[in-house]
Amino acid sequence: MIGFKSKLLNATLAITAAIPLATAGLFTSAGSAQAAALSGSIQFSDGFTVSPSASSQITFSQDALTFTPQPITPIKIGSTTGNFSAFNSGNIGNIISFSSKVADNPFIDFGSLAIPGIILPGADTSSLTDKSDTFTLTSSSYKLNQDGLNVGIGVALFGYFTSATGEISNGGGNLTFQVNNGSVDSVNSILSTGGSISNLSFSGGTFATVPEPATLLGLGIVGAGMAMSRRRKTVA
Structure with missing residues (x-):
């Protein structure tokens, strides 16, 4: 005993x-x-390419979002939290199919430019295409809302972030844009007949999370x- x-x-x-x-x-x-994983949040908006002159824009169809200009569609990063403060720009890809959950991945490649979101002639854009510090999209969906005389489109984004050192963190976000002087019915009519709506400005945000203590x-x-x-x- x-x-x-x-x-x-x-x-x-x-x-x-x-x-x-x-x-x-x-x-x-x-x-x-x-410390190595991406955590925090980012707010972003469409960027601009100086030569040839082009604003970053969306073309919206029933099952896809395509971004121009190509091959780099710059975005301007505004407010940030966490270690996303290291970036001021990014390169956003296409959502090829909402139903089949297919997208250009990484969907966003984060980096920096001399002027946030603006690609100047001869600018070094390598940080926007190096597939380091990225957001990979795994699924997305959209919703139309009548907002006065305009139609607001909200796109939900779900996926994960990969840091430059390979650390993974869960995350998500959204894209928003609008069709002016229209109705939900008129937009749905265009989309359901195979049409698309172009030259749409956009903004959005993403956030990343890491395990809790x-x-x-x-x-x-x-x-x-x-x-x-x-x-x-x-x-x-």
């Missing part, structure tokens, strides 16, 4: 000691991952329990 109590006491002391060590180790590892603490306790289990087997 005394021997059993001694083993139980040793096991209790073992898990007590293991919890802070395991938790600290996981928080250190998670802290490094969070509470989740990491739970993992730390599980790790400590595993450490105790190994110690008890050794004592036995």
Whole structure:
């Protein structure tokens, strides 16, 4: 009986000691991952290419969004939170099919330009096409809303972010644009007959999330329990 109590006491002391060590180790590892992963939010709007002169715009059809100009459609990044502050511009791709969940991926490639969202003649645009620090689209859908004499179109975006170091963080966002002096019925009529609506300005936002500390603490306790289990087997 005394021997059993001694083993139980040793096991209790073992898990007590293991919890802070395991938790600290996981928080250190998670802290490094969070530092590398993209987290926070971005607000963006259409950009501009100086030569040839072209504003970034959308063409909207029933099952797709296509962006011009090509091959780079610049976007201007406005307010940011988290480590998205490292970027002032991006390159946005096409949604080829809403129903089949097909898009040009990465859907957004984040980078920087001398002037946010503006591609000057001879500008270095490599950061917008390097497929580093990106948002990959996994699904999207749109909704039409009557807003006075205009029709507002909201596009929901779902996917994940990949940092330059390969860390993944979940995320999503939206795109918004509008058709002036129209109705939902008139827009649906154009789309349902295979037509499209062009020269639409747009804006939007995205956000990324990383694991919460509470989740990491739970993992730390599980790790400590595993450490105790190994110690008890050794004592036995």
